[in-house]
Amino acid sequence: QKEVEQNSGPLSVPEGAIASLNCTYSDRGSQSFFWYRQYSGKSPELIMSIYSNGDKEDGRFTAQLNKASQYVSLLIRDSQPSDSATYLCAVNLNAGFQKLVFGTGTRLLVSP
Amino acid sequence: ETGVTQSPTHLIKTRGQQVTLRCSSQSGHNTVSWYQQALGQGPQFIFQYYREEENGRGNFPPRFSGLQFPNYSSELNVNALELDDSALYLCASSFPGQGAQGYTFGSGTRLTVV
Numbered sequence: 001q002k003e004v005e006q007n008s009g010p011l012s013v014p015e016g017a018i019a020s021l022n023c024t025y026s027d028r029g030s031q032s033f034f035w036y037r038q039y040s041g042k043s044p045e046l047i048m049s050i051y052s053n054g055d056k057e058d059g060r061f062t063a064q065l066n067k068a069s070q071y072v073s074l075l076i077r078d079s080q081p082s083d084s085a086t087y088l089c090a091v092n093l094n095a096g097f098q099k100l101v102f103g104t105g106t107r108l109l110v111s112p
Numbered sequence: 113e114t115g116v117t118q119s120p121t122h123l124i125k126t127r128g129q130q131v132t133l134r135c136s137s138q139s140g141h142n143t144v145s146w147y148q149q150a151l152g153q154g155p156q157f158i159f160q161y162y163r164e165e166e167n168g169r170g171n172f173p174p175r176f177s178g179l180q181f182p183n184y185s186s187e188l189n190v191n192a193l194e195l196d197d198s199a200l201y202l203c204a205s206s207f208p209g210q211g212a213q214g215y216t217f218g219s220g221t222r223l224t225v226v
Contacts (some may be wrong), residue, residue, distance in 0.1 A: 024177075042201070042219070042220075043200070043202055043217040043218060043219050043220045044155065044217055046215070046216060062125065076221030079166050085209070088154050088155075090154075098143070098145065098160065098168075098206065099145075099157045099160070099168060099170070100147075100155070100157065101157070102155050102156070103154050104152070104153055105153075105154055
């Protein structure tokens with residue numbers, strides 16, 4: 001079992017719709033959870049972090065965490081074509097040093 | 113801009129050669145982490161340096177090595193390059209403990225091994 005799993009997609013949504021991206025992780029001791037956005041040929045950009053169960057909202061983005069189910073999700077409201085990118089889920093394992101474990105990413109396509 | 117700069121941006125090397133990639137940390141950050149991102153994959157942790165010492169390493173062979181300098185800039189060295197080393201190499205700098213808040217990556221170095 002991979003430490004962090006994501007559906008590779010592509011996930012296609014029309015402009016203005018809600019895009020829902022999902023991620024599961026295997027280590028119950030994981031403490032911090034992140035969503036990165038990566039445009040083709042560019043480096044990952046941090047867009048959301050979440051540390052406790054529940055929802056965290058930032059503009060059009062909402063991160064949801066359920067530690068009991070070992071599940072993290074990202075909702076993008078009012079999706080725009082500029083949101084088309086690969087979204088990487090990352091988990092900070094409960095290690096003695098800072099180490100992020102990434103999923104393979106979900107490719108999101110928002111059509112005009 | 114992230115404040116973390118990497119050089120070069122692109123590099124082409126031949127199998128068996130050696131390569132050095134460089135990373136300048138964001139001002140005041142004394143921890144630097146290196147990641148390898150192969151095409152279609154998520155970044156994978158290579159190692160981390162804190163105050164010039166390696167303090168964590170991922171599942172990479174010893175031919176991947178690093179250095180951190182007193183000004184906290186860093187190098188990633190890869191010896192005996194293999195075709196599978198072709199990837200985007202990312203560095204991220206942070207304060208100790210800040211990594212739990214999520215890294216800011218540099219723009220990366222795209223290495224192609226032919």
